[in-house]
Amino acid sequence: MTFVFPIRVYWEDTDAGGIVFYANYLKFMERARTEWLRSLGIAQGRLREESGGIFVVSETQLKYHRPARLDDELLVTADLREIGSASLIIGQRVLSKSEQDRTEGVSPEPLLLCEGTIRIGWVDAATLRPSRMPRQVSGTLERYAGSMSQPHQP
Numbered sequence: 001m002t003f004v005f006p007i008r009v010y011w012e013d014t015d016a017g018g019i020v021f022y023a024n025y026l027k028f029m030e031r032a033r034t035e036w037l038r039s040l041g042i043a044q045g046r047l048r049e050e051s052g053g054i055f056v057v058s059e060t061q062l063k064y065h066r067p068a069r070l071d072d073e074l075l076v077t078a079d080l081r082e083i084g085s086a087s088l089i090i091g092q093r094v095l096s097k098s099e100q101d102r103t104e105g106v107s108p109e110p111l112l113l114c115e116g117t118i119r120i121g122w123v124d125a126a127t128l129r130p131s132r133m134p135r136q137v138s139g140t141l142e143r144y145a146g147s148m149s150q151p152h153q154p
């Protein structure tokens with residue numbers, strides 16, 4: 001199941017030319033991942049208090065296709081690609097919701113602006129050493145991974 005999170009581009013997200021600053025795509029993706037986990041009942045603050053562990057980003061790979069601009073409406077997706085005992089690989093895309101096909105006068109699928117994969121690891125919050133994800137987290141994510149055929153709209 002692909003999770004979809006809407007975001008609008010504000011001045012603070014852009015450079016002097018009104019184009020989204022490249023690093024802000026990572027912020028958009030972080031927000032979508034956080035809301036995706038929250039939609040699954042995984043509240044990261046509570047989880048840290050109860051388990052002493054946290055998720056950290058350990059690797060990113062991004063490809064930029066087109067720029068987003070001031071006031072654009074974006075859709076940021078998150079879907080689980082792999083799950084291990086101490087890490088996840090999440091595929092993410094940033095799409096432009098507001099692009100229109102002006103030649104045909106129809107709204108096509110949203111345009112792909114940026115895509116990539118993010119590896120997040122589970123670590124002990126005090127030592128930052130990798131550790132096994134709590135069973136309630138891995139179990140929830142494994143159930144989610146088995147139902148990835150329909151898009152999820154928040």
